[in-house]
Amino acid sequence: MRALAIVACAATAGCGGKVGQGGPPLAVVEIIGADPAETSLGKALFFDTRVSSSGTTACATCHQPERGFSDGKRFSQAASGATLPRHTPHLYNLASMDVYFWDGRATSLEEQARLAIENPDEMGGSLEALVSKLSAVPDYERQFQAAFPRDGITTEAIVRAIASFVRSLVSAGSPYDRYLEGEADALTESADRGRGLFFGRANCSACHRGPNLTDGGVHNTGVPGDDRGRAALDRVG
Ligand code: HEC
Numbered sequence: 268m269r270a271l272a273i274v275a276c277a278a279t280a281g282c283g284g285k286v287g288q289g290g291p292p293l294a295v296v297e298i299i300g301a302d303p304a305e306t307s308l309g310k311a312l313f314f315d316t317r318v319s320s321s322g323t324t325a326c327a328t329c330h331q332p333e334r335g336f337s338d339g340k341r342f343s344q345a346a347s348g349a350t351l352p353r354h355t356p357h358l359y360n361l362a363s364m365d366v367y368f369w370d371g372r373a374t375s376l377e378e379q380a381r382l383a384i385e386n387p388d389e390m391g392g393s394l395e396a397l398v399s400k401l402s403a404v405p406d407y408e409r410q411f412q413a414a415f416p417r418d419g420i421t422t423e424a425i426v427r428a429i430a431s432f433v434r435s436l437v438s439a440g441s442p443y444d445r446y447l448e449g450e451a452d453a454l455t456e457s458a459d460r461g462r463g464l465f466f467g468r469a470n471c472s473a474c475h476r477g478p479n480l481t482d483g484g485v486h487n488t489g490v491p492g493d494d495r496g497r498a499a500l501d502r503v504g
């Protein structure tokens with residue numbers, strides 16, 4: 268599985284620029300088997316508003332690097348002005364997940380990228396239309412040829428490139444990461460008390476555990492609201 272083949276940056280010093288104010292540095296990682304040409308093409312697409320049908324929205328409009336690849340809002344705004352029904356999540360450490368979206372409806376980052384491109388409230392386009400649009404841009408023509416020499420610009424190549432970029436986003440170097448690496452005083456006293464509660468009496472770790480502090484599952488947390496989440500997909504109730 269690709270997910271297990273991540274080489275995290277060996278030392279904090281080797282990790283890239285700061286993310287957010289006082290946030291953890293963004294790790295420079297190498298995903299074994301990932302092609303750098305594919306990942307850098309995915310990065311270009313992620314930040315390019317031309318990927319949306321309106322030409323005004325990029326993935327990065329909602330997933331902003333300086334805000335942990337979210338946007339700091341409770342709910343993001345669609346290009347149409349509509350308010351999205353769910354909070355925009357961060358995009359860190361997703362390579363090792365098995366399902367995506369709050370309800371787990373996508374089972375790969377490629378499928379997720381396709382749904383984001385075609386969602387009317389997100390990029391609002393169609394992948395087929397995007398193939399012709401990008402084919403008219405010489406710089407993309409060249410980058411797709413470099414990353415996908417056999418097929419050039421295809422719907423498959425677009426979602427593969429974007430998914431490769433998303434896979435490369437890995438957080439590292441937080442005080443808790445350093446604590447796990449054996450730096451005994453990496454956590455403040457208060458954070459260390461919180462850690463005790465989290466894994467102890469508060470039992471957050473019943474669901475939030477493992478390297479990503481998640482079990483990857485979908486749970487009913489008892490939060491009231493109209494969003495039926497996973498239940499709508501599983502036809503429960
Ligand atoms: C208008 C805001 C908006 C735009 C634009 C947008 N997203 Fe999102 N993204 C969201 C929201 C909201 C969710 C959660 C939706 C849900 O769970 O139903 C999400 C979920 C995701 C997830 C799942 C994360 C997880 O932890 O499961 C990924 C990956 C992602 N987006 C990548 C992208 C990519 C790639 C693009 C561009 C092709 C994009 N997004 C464009 C708002 C946006």
Ligand code: HEC
Nearest residue numbers: 356357369465469470471472473474475484485486487488
């Ligand atoms: C029964 C399982 C479960 C337990 C126990 C639990 N959580 Fe969660 N937590 C979830 C789920 C599921 C979500 C995603 C929420 C959603 O889909 O609306 C979540 C979301 C979160 C988030 C938001 C994450 C994000 O990316 O936006 C935080 C922070 C959080 N939990 C902290 C805690 C803390 C602190 C505790 C202990 C006091 C705790 N959780 C206990 C299941 C749980």
